[in-house]
Amino acid sequence: MKYYSTNGNAPIADLHKAVVKGLAEDRGLYMPEKIKQLPKDFFDNIDKMSFQEIAYTVADAFFGEDVEADALKKIVYDTLSFDCPVVKVKDNIYTLELFHGPTLAFKDVGARFMARLLQYFIRQENGKGQVNVLVATSGDTGSAVANGFLGVEGIHVYVLYPKGKVSPIQECQFTTLGKNITAIEVDGVFDDCQALVKNAFMDAELNQHMKLTSANSINVARFLPQAFYYFNAYARMKALGKADNLVMCVPSGNFGNICAALFGHEMGLPIARFIAANNANDIFYNYLQTGRYEPKPSKQTLANAMDVGDPSNFARIYDLYGKSHERISSLIGGATYGDEQIRQTMRQCYEETDYVLDPHGACGYQALVDGLKPGEVGVFCETAHPAKFKEKVDDILGIDVDIPARLRAFMQGQKQSVPMTKDFADFKQYLMNQ
Numbered sequence: 001m002k003y004y005s006t007n008g009n010a011p012i013a014d015l016h017k018a019v020v021k022g023l024a025e026d027r028g029l030y031m032p033e034k035i036k037q038l039p040k041d042f043f044d045n046i047d048k049m050s051f052q053e054i055a056y057t058v059a060d061a062f063f064g065e066d067v068e069a070d071a072l073k074k075i076v077y078d079t080l081s082f083d084c085p086v087v088k089v090k091d092n093i094y095t096l097e098l099f100h101g102p103t104l105a106f107k108d109v110g111a112r113f114m115a116r117l118l119q120y121f122i123r124q125e126n127g128k129g130q131v132n133v134l135v136a137t138s139g140d141t142g143s144a145v146a147n148g149f150l151g152v153e154g155i156h157v158y159v160l161y162p163k164g165k166v167s168p169i170q171e172c173q174f175t176t177l178g179k180n181i182t183a184i185e186v187d188g189v190f191d192d193c194q195a196l197v198k199n200a201f202m203d204a205e206l207n208q209h210m211k212l213t214s215a216n217s218i219n220v221a222r223f224l225p226q227a228f229y230y231f232n233a234y235a236r237m238k239a240l241g242k243a244d245n246l247v248m249c250v251p252s253g254n255f256g257n258i259c260a261a262l263f264g265h266e267m268g269l270p271i272a273r274f275i276a277a278n279n280a281n282d283i284f285y286n287y288l289q290t291g292r293y294e295p296k297p298s299k300q301t302l303a304n305a306m307d308v309g310d311p312s313n314f315a316r317i318y319d320l321y322g323k324s325h326e327r328i329s330s331l332i333g334g335a336t337y338g339d340e341q342i343r344q345t346m347r348q349c350y351e352e353t354d355y356v357l358d359p360h361g362a363c364g365y366q367a368l369v370d371g372l373k374p375g376e377v378g379v380f381c382e383t384a385h386p387a388k389f390k391e392k393v394d395d396i397l398g399i400d401v402d403i404p405a406r407l408r409a410f411m412q413g414q415k416q417s418v419p420m421t422k423d424f425a426d427f428k429q430y431l432m433n434q
């Protein structure tokens with residue numbers, strides 16, 4: 001499969017290059033040249049297939065030309081060592097629980113897949129030196145990537161995160177690991193971290209000094225595998241006889257997750273329509289209303305993993321639908337919720353259904369409550385376990401959320417981080433000395 005850049009000014013790349021480079025030379029995002037349709041009998045029988053079988057079929061459509069079948073199967077099965085179940089919350093509203101992985105958030109799927117695929121390519125190159133993964137995080141990306149890559153030979157990971165702006169539980173998941181993981185604590189906001197990473201990739205001198213790659217959701221090996229669980233959601237809803245008029249609602253920040261769902265739709269996945277649920281960062285919501293995409297500085301909210309003021313993957317969605325506002329707005333709806341509404345939603349859902357939402361999932365749930373039409377069935381993603389935001393959730397609901405054992409283990413480690421300004425010159429100097 002060949003990959004082109006959304007900016008249209010970079011050479012076509014193969015999968016290997018797209019994964020190692022992350023971002024194209026013209027700062028565009030890589031897009032697969034074609035999207036394979038999956039056959040009708042796959043969808044007819046999908047409800048009888050396991051998650052891993054479904055995922056392998058989807059992975060084969062994207063990566064089968066470039067990765068040997070046995071290796072790809074192993075990558076998929078190793079990645080999905082946990083389930084992504086669909087759970088009923090109330091009549092016609094279900095949740096796709098994406099928090100059963102090692103760091104309790106959906107990013108585990110993409111991060112684990114990318115680490116394994118990158119290792120596959122590095123092994124093919126054999127001994128051409130270390131690959132350095134740079135990742136900017138607003139919270140959950142850092143933990144998922146750091147854990148996905150932990151101990152993987154030939155790869156060093158630098159996690160850049162905004163000082164004081166991620167929860168203590170999130171922070172310990174990437175600052176306590178050691179080994180091939182370095183946490184960099186940036187005196188700024190998430191967008192500053194993202195800018196440092198983007199600038200690093202564009203800096204010729206730095207790229208001569210070290211081999212850099214990105215593990216942000218812009219990387220095709222991270223965002224595409226997220227399509228797997230939407231097929232699984234469809235399969236499980238089909239088994240319940242509830243898949244005929246399905247609305248998929250995705251709490252969105254950088255728009256990688258919903259973008260993968262849309263790729264699934266292009267492969268033939270029968271989802272009737274999508275909703276991108278946002279917190280107070282309403283850039284996409286405004287685009288849907290006005291047809292104008294106007295990035296803004298990110299606002300800090302309760303759902304902090306979605307605090308993004310210039311969602312990178314908008315470029316992919318725009319490209320996928322031929323830049324047509326009409327096509328985009330007829331398939332995807334929007335919603336935007338402030339912190340007070342998020343709190344109220346969490347309380348109301350808990351009172352009515354006993355289901356404990358995290359602040360991100362709350363946006364998704366509320367968007368379905370507000371937006372479902374008669375005859376539709378909605379599935380929203382629970383993108384993180386509520387225990388990842390324990391202080392907030394306990395405070396809002398007046399309960400004591402159980403911390404799963406795998407999360408508790410991180411909290412006992414020793415924090416190690418490198419302080420950094422948001423000035424690119426400082427970051428570059430630090431990397432040049434590595």
Ligand SMILES: *Cc1c(COP(=O)(O)O)cnc(C)c1O
Pocket residue numbers: 105106107139140141217251252253254255256257258305306360383384
């Ligand atoms: C990353 C994240 C999101 C946003 O996902 P995008 O792919 O960036 O849109 C939502 N919820 C949680 C918990 C996250 O970690």
